[in-house]
């Protein structure tokens with residue numbers, strides 16, 4: 001029933017005498033074995049399907065790798081054959097092609113796009129078919145599945161497959177110029193989608209040309225002899241148009257079938273281009289022409305590469321007919337499109353060059369602007385090569401530029417979703433927000449109501465939309481911080497000079513700085529782009545001096561901060577404890593204005609402070625005060641003896657003294673000792689001193705001290 005690879009090899013030899021029959025045979029045997037025992041819905045052995053697909057591709061004169069791919073295209077998904085096995089036995093190229101076809105099939109199965117989404121879906125399939133041969137195998141696969149669709153029992157499934165064929169695969173076939181598959185895909189889908197309409201057209205056709213069985217050969221012969229008169233050798237092929245093409249023409253021209261009239265089409269093949277025009281002249285000389293039907297696709301090919309002369313004449317016996325005149329080469333391209341460009345007999349060109357050529361050809365065909373031809377009604381394809389297409393959880397397709405990340409996707413769905421996104425699941429798995437998206441990914445963005453964009457996103461997002469939204473947010477955030485710092489700095493210098501700080505008088509001076517808003521002035525000062533001294537001097541010219549020593553003053557305290565008070569009216573200022581010295585309540589401390597951060601508090605003895613000796617305006621008097629029950633973090637640098645129970649003993653001591661260990665960091669370990677950084681929550685510096693003192697009496701403790709400049 002299945003037989004051998006020989007018929008395939010024989011058919012390939014016709015156009016490729018050097019075909020590697022042994023390879024094809026091995027592929028045939030592998031496919032046959034892999035699918036052994038499996039049946040099609042028709043009851044036939046499953047392997048008849050890959051063989052039929054291979055035959056369709058041989059009709060298009062494709063190379064042996066494509067034919068092998070056809071034979072094996074379902075083995076990975078349905079039989080668990082490993083891609084590595086295919087690579088090993090048939091080379092990377094075949095493995096990649098099979099992988100491509102498998103991926104296309106998975107996409108097609110997991111989503112059933114609505115007609116509105118069809119265009120994006122076609123682009124997705126194109127983008128995923130990095131090698132055109134992948135698409136050709138998929139189209140041949142679909143063509144054979146449509147031929148056997150009637151064996152599928154469920155009406156609903158037949159409808160879905162037919163709809164998908166009509167919306168997605170037939171237009172794809174058209175787009176790459178494979179008319180031979182396109183018209184079959186359309187007509188088989190039409191049969192399922194609108195069986196009644198199709199049957200009606202067929203009945204009408206039968207009635208209109210009941211004598212078509214003799215009519216078509218008769219007209220063919222007459223056309224041929226007219227051309228022979230002027231010495232052109234031609235082959236003429238007549239056919240009835242397909243019900244689907246008649247139906248679309250009826251719809252497009254809004255006419256009935258009787259008005260349509262030219263339901264017979266004749267294809268005239270002549271040796272060369274000049275014969276095409278001579279043949280056209282001869283036909284126009286002998287038969288009345290139908291107005292508006294002449295088209296010269298030779299001088300202006302369609303964008304999928306199609307060339308021919310079209311005309312309509314009132315032909316033999318007053319039958320209105322359509323005539324297409326072309327050379328055999330043009331015919332090959334008309335039938336097989338991109339597939340016709342394959343070159344077989346050039347052993348010098350490596351496979352990779354050929355592959356690249358294929359891609360380039362496809363790109364050039366798809367990128368060209370749509371011509372003014374009536375057959376090409378589908379919307380123009382974008383530069384799909386630079387795009388990836390991803391699904392929302394609802395199955396909508398979203399096109400993104402290649403390299404886009406989950407965050408880009410979130411912003412593409414909605415700005416709000418981008419701003420509040422906190423995580424992402426890709427194909428059901430939790431991933432980093434920076435993950436680059438791939439074609440066909442299903443993306444679920446996780447959001448939290450109060451989440452905010454993160455500055456680091458800017459380093460990996462790709463789309464302008466995400467970038468500008470993140471920047472806008474960060475700018476607003478920074479402006480807010482800088483404005484607070486700027487205001488504090490201005491207030492401080494005013495205080496130091498015993499000038500009262502009044503927003504209104506400050507506002508009057510805005511013009512002098514070329515500003516209109518007080519906020520802008522604060523931001524400039526906060527960003528360190530304008531010194532607060534300049535502001536002071538502008539309002540109080542009497543204060544112009546040459547000072548180098550910071551003036552410290554104690555102004556009224558306020559109790560807004562529970563454990564720390566910054567002297568002066570700085571209640572809004574953000575306060576951070578310096579990580580170098582971990583100040584504790586009770587210790588002498590000083591605040592340093594840090595741009596973008598607010599005030600950082602250091603112990604008065606901290607070595608870091610020397611960095612700020614030259615910038616007295618950044619110093620700020622701060623003091624501990626208020627709620628002393630709040631615990632604060634301190635850090636101890638300890639060396640313990642390396643023996644069992646030492647750490648437990650230390651932890652016990654600390655907790656007995658009312659301290660909490662919040663973090664333990666082992667920094668170094670040798671046979672005798674280990675160095676440990678202990679982060680403790682304590683009440684104040686006295687509390688810490690007590691803990692240190694007790695620890696020093698512990699037998700396991702070699703040394704203990706406050707960590708500084710860690």
Ligand code: MN
Nearest residue numbers: 049073074141
């Ligand atoms: Mn298949």
